[in-house]
Amino acid sequence: xxxxxxxxxxxxxxxxxxxxxxxxxxxxxxxxxxxxxxxxxxxxxxxxxxxxxxxxxxxxxxxxxxxxxxxxxxxxxxxxxxxxxxxxxxxxxxxxxxxxxxxxxxxxxxxxxxxxxxxxxxxxxxxxxxxxxxxxxxxxxxxxxxxxxxxxxxxxxxxxxxxxxxxxxxxxxxxxxxxxxxxxxxxxxxxxxxxxxxxxxxxxxxxxxxxxxxxxxxxxxxxxxxxxxxxxxxxxxxxxxxxxxxxxxxxxxxxxxxxxxxxxxxxxxxxxxxxxxxxxxxxxxxxxxxxxxxxxxxxxxxxxxxxxxxxxxxxxxxxxxxxxxxxxxxxxxxxxxxxxxxxxxxxxxxxxxxxxxxxxxxxxxxxxxxxxxxxxxxxxx
Amino acid sequence: xxxxxxxxxxxxxxxxxxxxxxxxxxxxxxxxxxxxxxxxxxxxxxxxxxxxxxxxxxxxxxxxxxxxxxxxxxxxxxxxxxxxxxxxxxxxxxxxxxxxxxxxxxxxxxxxxxxxxxxxxxxxxxxxxxxxxxxxxxxxxxxxxxxxxxxxxxxxxxxxxxxxxxxxxxxxxxxxxxxxxxxxxxxxxxxxxxxxxxxxxxxxxxxxxxxxxxxxxxxxxxxxxxxxxxxxxxxxxxxxxxxxxxxxxxxxxxxxxxxxxxxxxxxxxxxxxxxxxxxxxxxxxxxxxxxxxxxxxxxxxxxxxxxxxxxxxxxxxxxxxxxxxxxxxxxxxxxxxxxxxxxxxxxxxxxxxxxxxxxxxxxxxxxxxxxxxxxxxxxxxxxxxxxxxxxxxxxxxxxxxxxxxxxxxxxxxxxxxxxxxxxxxxxxxxxxxxxxxxxxxxxxxxxxxxxxxxxxxxxxxxxxxxxxxxxxxxxxx
Numbered sequence: 073x074x075x076x077x078x079x080x081x082x083x084x085x086x087x088x089x090x091x092x093x094x095x096x097x098x099x100x101x102x103x104x105x106x107x108x109x110x111x112x113x114x115x116x117x118x119x120x121x122x123x124x125x126x127x128x129x130x131x132x133x134x135x136x137x138x139x140x141x142x143x144x145x146x147x148x149x150x151x152x153x154x155x156x157x158x159x160x161x162x163x164x165x166x167x168x169x170x171x172x173x174x175x176x177x178x179x180x181x182x183x184x185x186x187x188x189x190x191x192x193x194x195x196x197x198x199x200x201x202x203x204x205x206x207x208x209x210x211x212x213x214x215x216x217x218x219x220x221x222x223x224x225x226x227x228x229x230x231x232x233x234x235x236x237x238x239x240x241x242x243x244x245x246x247x248x249x250x251x252x253x254x255x256x257x258x259x260x261x262x263x264x265x266x267x268x269x270x271x272x273x274x275x276x277x278x279x280x281x282x283x284x285x286x287x288x289x290x291x292x293x294x295x296x297x298x299x300x301x302x303x304x305x306x307x308x309x310x311x312x313x314x315x316x317x318x319x320x321x322x323x324x325x326x327x328x329x330x331x332x333x334x335x336x337x338x339x340x341x342x343x344x345x346x347x348x349x350x351x352x353x354x355x356x357x358x359x360x361x362x363x364x365x366x367x368x369x370x371x372x373x374x375x376x377x378x379x380x381x382x383x384x385x386x387x388x389x390x391x392x393x394x395x396x397x398x399x400x401x402x403x404x405x406x407x408x409x410x411x412x413x414x415x416x417x418x419x420x421x422x423x424x425x426x427x428x429x430x431x432x433x434x435x436x437x438x439x440x441x442x443x444x445x446x447x448x449x450x451x452x453x
Numbered sequence: 454x455x456x457x458x459x460x461x462x463x464x465x466x467x468x469x470x471x472x473x474x475x476x477x478x479x480x481x482x483x484x485x486x487x488x489x490x491x492x493x494x495x496x497x498x499x500x501x502x503x504x505x506x507x508x509x510x511x512x513x514x515x516x517x518x519x520x521x522x523x524x525x526x527x528x529x530x531x532x533x534x535x536x537x538x539x540x541x542x543x544x545x546x547x548x549x550x551x552x553x554x555x556x557x558x559x560x561x562x563x564x565x566x567x568x569x570x571x572x573x574x575x576x577x578x579x580x581x582x583x584x585x586x587x588x589x590x591x592x593x594x595x596x597x598x599x600x601x602x603x604x605x606x607x608x609x610x611x612x613x614x615x616x617x618x619x620x621x622x623x624x625x626x627x628x629x630x631x632x633x634x635x636x637x638x639x640x641x642x643x644x645x646x647x648x649x650x651x652x653x654x655x656x657x658x659x660x661x662x663x664x665x666x667x668x669x670x671x672x673x674x675x676x677x678x679x680x681x682x683x684x685x686x687x688x689x690x691x692x693x694x695x696x697x698x699x700x701x702x703x704x705x706x707x708x709x710x711x712x713x714x715x716x717x718x719x720x721x722x723x724x725x726x727x728x729x730x731x732x733x734x735x736x737x738x739x740x741x742x743x744x745x746x747x748x749x750x751x752x753x754x755x756x757x758x759x760x761x762x763x764x765x766x767x768x769x770x771x772x773x774x775x776x777x778x779x780x781x782x783x784x785x786x787x788x789x790x791x792x793x794x795x796x797x798x799x800x801x802x803x804x805x806x807x808x809x810x811x812x813x814x815x816x817x818x819x820x821x822x823x824x825x826x827x828x829x830x831x832x833x834x835x836x837x838x839x840x841x842x843x844x845x846x847x848x849x850x851x852x853x854x855x856x857x858x859x860x861x862x863x864x865x866x867x868x869x870x871x872x873x874x875x876x877x878x879x880x881x882x883x884x885x886x887x888x889x890x891x892x893x894x895x896x897x898x899x900x901x902x903x904x905x906x907x908x909x910x911x912x913x914x915x916x917x918x919x920x921x922x923x924x925x926x927x928x929x930x
Contacts, residue, residue, distance in 0.1 A: 147707045151912050153523060153746035173707030199750055206521070206913040213705075221678040222709075231915065247750035251760040309571065310534025310759060330750065332531065334760050343764035344569055350593065426597075448593045 107133045109229035114193055116205065119238035120325060122194040127230055129187040129212060134226060142180040143214045143226070147173045148189050150210040154197045155232065157210065162186040175215045175222070195236045199246040200327050202268070203236035239271040240319065240327050242299075248315075250303045250333035254340075254372035259303045265317065265327060266296035275320050276327070283313035286331060290317070305335040338373040339431075339441040347415050347429075348446035353422045362416035366402075367443060369431060370410040376438065378409050380431040383440060387427040396420040397445070399429060417447055424449050500732040500741075501622050501668060502538060505704070507545020507697035507719030508580065511559045512909070513566075514758075514766055515724075516843055517826070520751060521912045524724035526566045527758025527766060528747040532726070533572045534759060539728075540622040542572065545672045545697035545719045546631060547580030552587075555778050555841050560586055561594050562769040566762050568598040576601055576618045578631030578672040580697065585637045588646060603630035603671075604655035606648045617659040619667075626667040630659035632683075634675050656687045668692045668733060676700060677709070677716070684711040692738035693731050695719055702908060706744050713737040722909060723747070754834065767835050774839035782841050783851060783858040789894035793855035793879040794872050796865030803885065804871075810925035811871065819847040820860065820867035846905035849873045874901055 114123045131143050148157035159171040164184040171179050181187050189212050210230035215222060245263040253259045267274035276297050281288045285306040291298040301315055311334070317327040349365045351357055371378055380401060385394045396419060402412040413429070425447040432440045506529070514525035533539060548563045549556040560583070567574045579602040583591065588609065595613035602614035617630040632652060640647045650658070660669065671691040673680055676698045684694055694716040701718040704727035709716045715738055717727055726745040731738060749756025755763055773779070788794070801808040811817050823844070827837040837843045838860065841851070849866040850856020855877065857866040872878050873893070880888040893901055899916050906914040 147705050149703050149705065151703075151908060152521065153748040173705075174710065198748075199752070201751060203520075207915045207918065208521075208913060209908065221681045223678045242752070244752060245750075246752045247757065249750070249753040249757050309537065310531050312531075312535045332535075332753075332757055334531075334534070336761075343761050343768060344565065346565075346569055448596075 106226050107228050109231045111231040112191075112233070114232065114234035116235040116237050117193060117195050119198070119200055119236050120196045120323075120328075122192050122196065123234070124190060124192045125232075127189040127191060127212075129189060129214075129228060131181065131187060131214075134214070141216055141218050144175050144177075144179045144217055145171055145181075145187050145189075146175060146213045146215055146225075148191070148210060148212050148230075150191065150208070150230075150232075152193075152208040152232070154194050155191055155208065155210065156194060157189060157191045159212070160188045160190060162188055175217070175219070177217055180217050189230065191230065191232065193232065193234050196328075198236060199330060200238045200240055200242055201236070201246045202238050203234075205233060205235040208232045208234070237268075237270075239268055239321055239325060240274060241266050241268050242327070242329065245329075247330040248301055248332070250331070252336045252340075253303055253305045253333050254336055254338050255305045255308070256338045256373045256375075257305070259333070260300065261303075262298050262300040263329070264293050264296040264298055265290075271321060277318035277320070279318075280316045281313060281331075282316070283311065283331075285311070286313055286315065288315045299329065301329075301331060303331075303333050305333075308335045308337065310334050336372075338371060339439050340370050340372070341413070341441060341443050342368045342370065345442065346444040346446065347413070348444075348448070349415070349417075350448040350450055351417055353417060353419075353424065353447060353449045356419050357417045359416065362414065365416065366412045366414045368404065368410055369401075369413050369441065369443075370407075371433070372409060374409070376433055376436075378411070379434055380411065380413070380441070381434045382429060383432040384430040385427065385445070386430070387425065393421075393425070393427055396425065413443070415445060421447065422449065498625055498732070499623060500730040501625060501627055502540045503543055503670075503693075503727075503729040503731060504533065504539045504541075504745075505543045505545075505695055505717060505719050505727040505729055506723050507543075507578065507672070507695065508547045508699055508721040509544070509563060509723050510547060510550040510582070510699075510721055511556055511842070512722040512724075513559055513563060513769065515749070515756065516910060517756065518843070518846075519911050519913070522749070522756075522909060524722055524747045524909075525749070525756070525758060526563065526723070527760075527762040528749055528756065529723060529726065530566060530570060530572060530759040530762045531757065532745060532747065541576070541620055541627055541629070541670075542574040543629065543670070543672065543695060543719075544574050544577050545580065545695060546578035546633070546674055547582040547697065547699075548577075549586065550582055552582075552585040553782055553841075554776070555773060555782060557586060557590050558769060558773060558776075558778070560590070562765060564594045564598060566765060568595075570759075570761065573599070575599055575620050576629040576631070576670075576672070578602065578674070578697070579605065579614050579633050580674045581633055581635050581637055584633070584640055584647065601629060601631045601659075601672075602633055603659040604632045604634065604650045604652060606650055607646055609646050612647075616655075616661070619663075626664060627670065628660070628663050628667050629670045629672065630655075631672040632674065634673060634679065652683055653686060660689070665689075666733075668731060668738075670695065670731075672697060672719075677718070680716055681711050684714055684716070690714050692733055693717070693729070693740060704742070704744060706742065708740045708742055715740040717742055724909065754830065770835035770840060773841075774836040777839075779839050779841050779844060780858055780862075784854050784856060786853050788850070788853045788855065788877045790876055790880070792877040792881070792888075794850045794853070794857075794866055794877045795879050795882055796849075797868075797870035797872070798865060799878065799882055800871045807871075807925040810923070814923045816869035816873075816923060819869040823847045824860075846910070850877065853877075855879075874898075 110127045112125045117123050145159045150157055160168045161181050162168050212228040215225045243264050248261045250259045279288045279290055285304045287302040289300050313331045315329045319325050347367050382399050387393045398416040400414045404410045427445050429443045429445050430440050515522035549560050577600045592611040592613050599618045600614045601618045603616050617628050619628045636649050669691045670693045672695040674697050677696050680694055680696045696716055697719045703725045704718045704720040728743045730741045823838050845851045848857035849870045849872045857863050860867050875890045876893040881890045
């Protein structure tokens with residue numbers, strides 16, 4: 073988007089100033105030496121089910137910290153978004169106590185206590201798709217009881233392997249995203265549901281959408297069932313909901329399809345209602361210099377003409393500033409409701425400008441669209 | 454998902470509703486009344502709901518090269534837009550990792566998203582890496598944003614950071630400051646336009662004019678050890694410390710404490726956000742946290758997220774291509790052993806078995822993978838083959854002298870060839886016996902791999918598993 077472009081970037085100016093690594097690759101701090109990782113294979117988990125495993129940490133592997141001291145298990149970090157973990161101490165009598173993460177002596181395991189990292193993989197948090205066997209990582213963080221700064225913490229790695237088997241295939245979408253939905257319109261997306269090779273005869277039942285702005289129905293398809301979801305925009309902004317489809321699969325399995333959308337006004341400037349640029353503000357810009365200074369403006373309401381007119385161009389104090397800028401519109405090929413609004417600086421604001429352009433519709437008093445306009449002077453201007 | 458919550462906190466904390474937040478933004482005017490509050494006064498009210506992140510390090514979005522990647526500005530802003538209930542949005546600083554041309558463009562885009570869209574951030578901290586950027590660009594991009602750097606002073610007229618920012622949330626004042634704690638080398642001289650204040654003085658300045666009941670939040674750029682040493686010296690104490698510790702890859706699901714002061718971690722790269730509810734009680738500040746992993750859909754193009762942010766990121770990608778940033782950044786660094794890259798074909802004659810093994814691996818096809826991904830609109834829809842962050846892991850020697858420049862100019866270096874792991878081979882080619890090849894710059898294999906196969910880009914990477922897929926031995930001499 074040229075409207076977001078700063079024209080002053082020059083290669084010579086911005087050469088790499090502080091690149092220490094060989095090729096600007098992402099780097100990770102090497103982990104300090106620690107115990108060998110604990111590994112567990114959860115197998116292939118049926119979708120929407122959870123599996124738990126207790127990793128038992130033998131703190132003797134860490135060696136003594138200092139005489140009379142000990143290690144405090146603090147917390148567990150997991151890489152995957154569907155994992156949950158907690159740390160427990162299991163006493164000799166089998167009772168369990170959840171550790172609260174505080175580095176205090178009360179959380180040092182007593183003699184005979186077993187330290188457990190209980191890691192649950194909950195596949196219900198993932199969309200209904202098969203996941204081939206994969207690996208994921210975690211760490212248990214432990215701290216010596218006499219360490220007041222956390223500088224001597226140890227990270228004990230965990231390696232988790234698991235896969236997910238979803239009994240229903242959703243194609244092409246396991247999640248639905250309507251993108252932008254203007255208030256004047258409705259949007260519709262469909263995806264097909266079909267039992268996988270192990271569940272070929274599955275039938276689908278009631279469909280429920282968690283948001284009243286969504287309307288979801290099932291239709292027979294070609295060898296599958298079509299889930300058709302219609303979005304009635306509602307309140308402006310981002311939205312998320314879930315469409316649930318009942319099945320006759322064992323365990324009351326339901327298919328849950330996440331749905332997202334963003335309701336936008338009928339008049340909009342994208343990707344943001346702002347044009348900012350840097351230029352030598354002591355003089356008028358040439359057309360070429362200003363070619364990247366644009367924003368896309370759209371009127372989604374087809375009952376009105378697509379064209380816009382400039383109602384006002386004012387500075388931050390609401391004073392007229394139309395003499396300082398030339399505003400032009402250019403059609404966007406293939407987008408009849410959209411235009412490029414170009415801004416070219418003419419002069420009169422050598423120290424910079426902050427203000428706004430107010431657009432309206434030709435010949436009517438209807439809605440308006442306000443676009444911020446910011447011009448920075450180049451450093452030597 | 455957090456399993457544990459401090460039991461002493463009222464259950465009501467967990468039932469926060471999307472109460473409309475009426476607020477006014479105030480500037481951190483360093484000329485305000487000079488005396489900071491001297492005592493902590495309990496102010497029991499509704500908890501303040503925060504969303505915390507930091508150390509984005511240039512990760513505007515996951516690259517999409519592996520499944521299960523988390524994070525990204527588009528998903529973040531979608532999440533914020535859906536919730537509509539956060540009182541204060543905090544970003545710790547270090548939006549970028551280095552100061553290349555690409556980083557300047559990234560910084561600009563990140564600032565636009567965080568400050569210019571529907572849900573502008575209430576406080577942006579300043580990290581030392583941010584200050585490596587050209588100060589003209591840094592200042593211009595942040596002009597007008599809610600930027601705070603409590604321990605920095607500058608003589609620049611356009612310096613965008615304030616000693617603090619303050620927000621009124623349902624009548625409760627929340628004051629936020631950020632400590633950068635260190636300056637990049639280029640700003641450390643006597644004539645530097647930016648000066649670092651001692652923490653105690655900076656804290657006093659940041660609290661100038663604050664009422665006792667004002668909630669005090671300190672974001673700091675440093676390790677938790679730094680925080681543990683620093684925070685006890687601050688009076689009155691912060692109600693919350695947000696530690697932007699690059700060693701803490703993700704926020705912890707449990708709150709830590711420095712004395713009675715709660716401390717949370719922002720994590721890095723914005724993969725997992727931290728929700729926090731902050732309340733001051735007679736016993737001190739209490740915080741409840743929850744993790745928000747920003748997972749995406751595998752079947753929604755780009756993994757989902759706010760469509761306007763996605764459009765802005767797409768514009769950023771296009772601009773990177775248009776400005777030929779890939780080529781500009783190439784060949785700027787010396788090779789580690791001073792030799793030149795020659796391409797894998799030159800290895801084939803003496804190492805035919807290893808070469809054959811390589812041709813059967815994804816490394817051999819790494820460039821084609823990028824080309825195909827770019828052509829697939831459901832996966833990308835943007836010029837991946839022109840984006841330095843992506844290209845660097847799919848070619849040999851990008852950014853180094855004699856290394857990859859572009860598919861047209863250096864086709865022999867497209868793909869992850871022999872020299873990506875073994876280093877440039879010209880001297881070995883001239884004198885194989887005298888100039889033995891090992892691993893690139895003597896880097897251990899496991900560390901070499903995670904330069905690309907890191908926790909984010911290869912979340913399922915296990916060295917022993919992957920080595921089995923690319924295994925190749927020494928050739929008989």
